[in-house]
Amino acid sequence: MTRHRAAARPPAVMRAFATLVLVAGALVAMAPFVWMIATSFKQPQDVFTPTPQLLPLSSETGAWAGTFDNYLAVFDIDGFTRAFVNSVLVVVVLVPAKVLLAAMAGYAFARIRFPGRDRVFAMILATIMLPGVALLVPKVFLTQELGMGDSLSGLIVPSLVSAFDIFLFRQFFLTLPQELEEAAKIDGAGWWLIFRKLALPLAKPALAVVTITAFIFHWNDFLWPLVILTDQEKYTLPLALQALASGRVAQPHLVMAGAVVAVMPVVAVFLIFQRRILDGIQFTGLK
């Protein structure tokens, strides 16, 4: 009988072995980040050591030589600070608007009855199939024609609606009980009021997943800003980092400080909301 019960879970020895392998694996997975952070605190002359040196030690004396200067230097680079501000601006304007539009559409497709609804939804759903790259050229042209080429609005407006987010919200709102709106409708509340006061507060899990994934995606996005922007003043963080990394002189200490700046906001958000995001991926990934 005991043997039978043990079958559900691996025995202790194997669990210990698995843990050991996982710890080693996690160390390997974290090594690039550790190396990035370590390098970002080193002084230029201590970066190029033939034997890897984890701590920021002086290559001459071996004494502690950690410094915060690289971060100051990176933000001293004109374009980098501006790029940081640009990235923040884009995300702050784009993400809330994108989430709201998706929530509204998702709500209507799930809970409001109107002619043509399912056909329109099918049309929007079909656009998920189109790979972004396939539309790149005409989308760039269109954005320029609309007067948004080489501007932050060119990063914001074309990305305001995501079919996938609409789909996600619709699936979520479908799970709410049928009677949800009944009482409010009898009270004479309009649909907007019901949506805002009743449906949105209930949709917190979906709102969180969509907001965070949108933030991560647009903070990290590289291809679209690259094809839209030429003026360095408008660059977002990934483009500034790219410019920094392709300098003629190798400056790993600066590049790694820049990478830390680019990575940290996303990591922070992720650490706070990781359970929601990872469960969300499981949910959306397998549907």
Next chain:
Amino acid sequence: MVKTRRAGVRSGARSEAVAGWLFITPAVAHTLVFMAAPAVGALLLSFSQWDMTSAPTWAGLDNYRAVLFDRDLYPDFLVAVRVTAYYALLAVPASLLTGFVQAYLIDAVRRGQGVFRLAFYLPMITAEAAVAAIWKWLYDPQFGLINGLLGVFGAEGPDWLGEPAMVVPALALIAAWQSGTAMIIFLAGLKGIPRNLYEAAEVDGARRRDQLLRITIPLLRPTTFYLVITGVIGALQVFGLVYVLFGRDIGGPESAGLTYVLQLYVTGFRDGEMGAASAMSFLLFAVTIMVTALQFRLLRREPA
């Protein structure tokens, strides 16, 4: 605000229809302008000659013919196809295998599942540009961490991004590092396998390895299938990583890192050949659909 909305009895169905359309109008308008119109535009453009300054002229199938067969006009097209195919061939299995092992082990341990999940997923949320900047430094032939560690063990590491033969394997190693999505989805798949199957197998005296080969792996077939499709589609679109890794030296040594989308970008946005770039886009789109269809068919043929 509340008072005005309480306008009393409305003709219910009609106001509901109006409300519905008002809710979806922004999304629908945006989709028409920024998805439907570009989709039609992309198709038309792929049949046109256009440099973005003068008006496009009709070119029929010329773009497709030139891109596919004219090696004088597009000398690197087949190189890019080869590089991308090779990359997908290495990167997708590398990422899936890593993700599976991680998920299998995480599923087996009791403590720390959350921490391991987090550690293996972090590489996925890191910006492409940052991933490239970090790995460029890790791969530095003289002072990078990887060759430095190899040196500690007395081995001499290659010039990862400098030797043409090493470029795609080096990219695949980064893909293996970015195993987070595969790990999370395999984990969900593993949790979906009924425990009593293992219990029954145990009663029949099946060893753990047999359980893995006879129960776990076969039952994960739909999960694996999904990950292979999305993995291949993703691998076909790699861009930012190689763009930043090789900087000015676009495509890397002997174009060994010239991926399909990088080639598309150069054709369209460096050389200004929008028609040819659009044709390349549609060829990629067609391949994407074919990959999906092919794998669906393969899956259906084998009874799970």
